[in-house]
Amino acid sequence: MAKVILRRIVLGFIALFVAMLILFSLSRATGDPRYIFIGPEGIGIDPEVWDLMGEKLHLDKPVPVQFAYWVSDMVRGDFGESIALQRPVLQVIKDRLPNTLKLAVASWILGTIIGVPLGVFSATNRGKFLDYLFRGFALLGQSLPIFWVGIVLIFFFAAQLQWLPAGTKGEGGFISFKHLLLPAITLAWYPAASYLRITRTAMLEVLDTEYVKLARAKGVGMYTVWWKHAFRNAIIPPLTLSVFVLFGLVNGTVIVETVFAWPGIGRLAIEALWATDFPLLAGITIIFGALYLLMILMLDLVYAFLDPRIKYS
Amino acid sequence: MNTFISKKNIGNKTDRSMWNFPLRMFFIMRRYPIIPMMVIGLLIITAIFGTWMEPHDPIRADVLSRHIPPFWMEGGDTKFILGTDALGRDVLSRIIGGASVTLLVVTASVTTGVVVGTGLGLVTGYFGGLVDDVVMRIVDAWGILPQLLIIIIIVLTFGQGLFVLIGVLAMLSWTGAVRLVRAETLSLRSRDYVLLAQIAGASNTRIIFRHILPGVINMVIVTATLGTGTIILTEASLSFLGAGIPPPDPTWGKMVGDERMYVGAAWWTSFFPGIAIAMVVMSGNFLGDWMRDRFDPTLRQL
Numbered sequence: 337m338a339k340v341i342l343r344r345i346v347l348g349f350i351a352l353f354v355a356m357l358i359l360f361s362l363s364r365a366t367g368d369p370r371y372i373f374i375g376p377e378g379i380g381i382d383p384e385v386w387d388l389m390g391e392k393l394h395l396d397k398p399v400p401v402q403f404a405y406w407v408s409d410m411v412r413g414d415f416g417e418s419i420a421l422q423r424p425v426l427q428v429i430k431d432r433l434p435n436t437l438k439l440a441v442a443s444w445i446l447g448t449i450i451g452v453p454l455g456v457f458s459a460t461n462r463g464k465f466l467d468y469l470f471r472g473f474a475l476l477g478q479s480l481p482i483f484w485v486g487i488v489l490i491f492f493f494a495a496q497l498q499w500l501p502a503g504t505k506g507e508g509g510f511i512s513f514k515h516l517l518l519p520a521i522t523l524a525w526y527p528a529a530s531y532l533r534i535t536r537t538a539m540l541e542v543l544d545t546e547y548v549k550l551a552r553a554k555g556v557g558m559y560t561v562w563w564k565h566a567f568r569n570a571i572i573p574p575l576t577l578s579v580f581v582l583f584g585l586v587n588g589t590v591i592v593e594t595v596f597a598w599p600g601i602g603r604l605a606i607e608a609l610w611a612t613d614f615p616l617l618a619g620i621t622i623i624f625g626a627l628y629l630l631m632i633l634m635l636d637l638v639y640a641f642l643d644p645r646i647k648y649s
Numbered sequence: 650m651n652t653f654i655s656k657k658n659i660g661n662k663t664d665r666s667m668w669n670f671p672l673r674m675f676f677i678m679r680r681y682p683i684i685p686m687m688v689i690g691l692l693i694i695t696a697i698f699g700t701w702m703e704p705h706d707p708i709r710a711d712v713l714s715r716h717i718p719p720f721w722m723e724g725g726d727t728k729f730i731l732g733t734d735a736l737g738r739d740v741l742s743r744i745i746g747g748a749s750v751t752l753l754v755v756t757a758s759v760t761t762g763v764v765v766g767t768g769l770g771l772v773t774g775y776f777g778g779l780v781d782d783v784v785m786r787i788v789d790a791w792g793i794l795p796q797l798l799i800i801i802i803i804v805l806t807f808g809q810g811l812f813v814l815i816g817v818l819a820m821l822s823w824t825g826a827v828r829l830v831r832a833e834t835l836s837l838r839s840r841d842y843v844l845l846a847q848i849a850g851a852s853n854t855r856i857i858f859r860h861i862l863p864g865v866i867n868m869v870i871v872t873a874t875l876g877t878g879t880i881i882l883t884e885a886s887l888s889f890l891g892a893g894i895p896p897p898d899p900t901w902g903k904m905v906g907d908e909r910m911y912v913g914a915a916w917w918t919s920f921f922p923g924i925a926i927a928m929v930v931m932s933g934n935f936l937g938d939w940m941r942d943r944f945d946p947t948l949r950q951l
Contacts, residue, residue, distance in 0.1 A: 347789065354790030358799075362806050479931040481882055481902070483889045484923030487909050495913035587797040591886050595909070606890055609801050617802050625793040 415619035420611030425619035436600030443523035451531025459539035477529030486522040486595035503597035519596040527581040538570035682939045685932035696752035707746035711737035716915040732917040743899040758818035766826025774834025875937035878930040
């Protein structure tokens with residue numbers, strides 16, 4: 337067991353290293369990285385700044401040495417300086433991260449508490465009206481473009497009904513909750529749909545087993561059987577999904593934060609794209625990659641705790 | 650089958666109820682994905698013959714006809730069935746024009762991604778060893794990078810363009826194909842018929858293409874179809890964010906993105922392109938589900 341976990345950790349570090357290599361190769365892909373950093377309009381840049389930049393990036397040394405410098409800087413927490421904002425990348429990310437976490441966690445919870453129970457009900461009502469209704473909900477969630485959902489919600493609840501604000505973060509307890517509502521719903525629909533589908537499949541499988549039928553035959557109440565006997569054994573697939581959902585929300589936040597002008601990491605990434613701010617984007621990507629790696633490792637541990645039958649081989 | 654009316658009664662000559670015909674049609678439609686096929690057929694036809702179907706020029710702006718609503722609304726004009734956008738361009742024509750971009754980008758990227766992924770999966774699964782290690786480490790590393798962010802970085806590095814877009818979207822699907830095909834190849838490699846082929850002196854190339862590929866191709870096609878929806882949505886999202894194909898070519902995602910600030914005043918400009926995206930994605934998902942049930946029931950779990 338300990339050996340397996342150790343192996344996972346080593347593999348994880350290798351993956352992170354290769355990911356850094358990929359990003360580094362991208363920054364050097366078009367020759368001089370300064371052309372990407374400054375963009376095609378940067379032709380008229382001060383030669384002094386140009387040289388200073390080259391010195392900072394160790395461009396006078398061979399490429400593998402440049403990579404070694406880059407990695408060692410990152411390991412020490414120095415992700416370089418954002419070109420557009422003229423501030424250390426780590427600090428910029430630190431400022432924006434709480435907003436994104438708030439939005440992501442809110443929609444993660446929302447997606448889970450909507451998707452998982454609906455999946456269970458969909459399975460227990462198989463073939464009936466509710467099943468079709470919930471599956472339709474899931475189908476829409478997986479087919480509608482997320483930015484479009486956001487815009488339609490803005491149209492109805494902000495422009496027409498004027499119940500909720502159309503964007504930005506808002507300050508203060510209730511006001512910020514009102515601001516959070518629309519983006520969180522927009523972001524939560526897709527994960528809710530995934531949860532629903534996967535929980536439904538898992539539940540259907542468990543409901544078909546002998547011990548569930550036996551429990552029913554013995555006279556155990558329907559709801560007890562569903563929630564205590566069946567659901568507890570159908571929990572692994574949605575649990576696995578939850579880590580991927582949280583990670584997938586990173587993609588979603590980029591879009592939702594753009595739609596709702598939410599001042600988080602996702603919008604920062606888009607701003608960085610327009611400002612051709614490569615170090616900032618690379619920093620965001622590597623930090624999220626490392627966080628994701630950490631979550632997968634933790635998931636492995638939770639598995640072993642939740643389901644002792646799982647043996648690592 | 651779990652339906653409210655037993656299948657035996659449908660089409661029964663003695664049953665003269667008014668629901669007989671519609672229900673029979675319903676069951677036929679359930680057996681074959683007719684509506685999704687129709688939507689995708691329509692997409693292909695509009696993509697190919699779009700230039701002749703557009704009522705107006707999708708690119709030419711006309712300031713005099715800005716934000717005309719759809720024809721059934723007050724102030725609408727039957728000349729512009731779905732209304733016009735902020736630059737006075739016909740929304741319907743732009744949706745028709747966007748079909749070709751969607752179809753081209755999605756087909757090209759899915760094909761590229763799946764072919765590369767399948768090839769690598771076959772090679773790594775069959776030969777193992779160093780190639781396997783190297784490719785799988787790259788697949789792992791690719792897996793931990795947030796997809797949309799890495800795509801944005803690639804767009805930033807290489808600039809916007811059709812081929813860059815196809816390339817980055819192809820990269821979305823290749824890792825999944827590698828993993829699936831590799832796992833399946835590993836199990837097929839030790840089957841008797843492969844061993845016998847080896848004993849009979851067949852070359853590795855022959856074994857891979859004649860004996861292993863037919864065993865994995867169904868799964869590859871099914872998962873590729875199931876993944877098409879995600880690719881379309883990502884393409885639309887990239888266009889929406891302005892990182893897709895550079896203007897002025899219309900794409901559905903860009904139409905929504907360009908017009909989103911006018912949603913309060915002119916909802917139709919961003920509403921209809923979104924419907925078009927959703928319909929195509931939904932058809933892809935339906936078709937994928939159907940193909941999975943039909944060709945590869947082992948994948949039910951996905």
